[in-house]
Amino acid sequence: MKKYRVAWYEPYKIITPLTPEEIEKRLGSKNGKFQISTRMWNLPSNWKLFFLPKIVGEIIESEDGKGIVLMWLRVSVIDLMIALVIYACVCFFMRVSVLIYAPILWTAVALVTIYWKSARNRFGKRLEMLLKAGIQ
Numbered sequence: 001m002k003k004y005r006v007a008w009y010e011p012y013k014i015i016t017p018l019t020p021e022e023i024e025k026r027l028g029s030k031n032g033k034f035q036i037s038t039r040m041w042n043l044p045s046n047w048k049l050f051f052l053p054k055i056v057g058e059i060i061e062s063e064d065g066k067g068i069v070l071m072w073l074r075v076s077v078i079d080l081m082i083a084l085v086i087y088a089c090v091c092f093f094m095r096v097s098v099l100i101y102a103p104i105l106w107t108a109v110a111l112v113t114i115y116w117k118s119a120r121n122r123f124g125k126r127l128e129m130l131l132k133a134g135i136q
């Protein structure tokens with residue numbers, strides 16, 4: 001299996017000798033599309049933490065009949081903008097200095113980006129293990 005790991009926003013690509021039909025069976029997908037939940041707790045379905053990305057993927061077939069699985073993170077920009085506006089309003093009404101506001105915001109962005117990258121790699125490796133099982 002070949003794997004390509006780059007930034008969190010690029011697709012995690014897995015090339016496997018399995019056929020797309022076998023991959024769909026293993027992932028329980030329909031029409032070559034799938035979605036993986038990143039929620040760690042059993043929260044009600046309408047609760048969502050804004051920094052948790054949605055993991056979506058697509059199964060395609062290469063020219064030589066091998067299956068290619070593309071998995072990427074889908075982040076809601078609207079949720080991130082709402083969080084930024086709330087943070088800015090709180091800092092404005094509490095009269096927080098820009099010298100404090102900016103480093104805290106930069107640190108939060110850096111931590112969320114690091115989390116997204118680790119989530120992408122973690123779920124990509126789990127997906128690889130699931131597809132690799134039973135192949136010799």
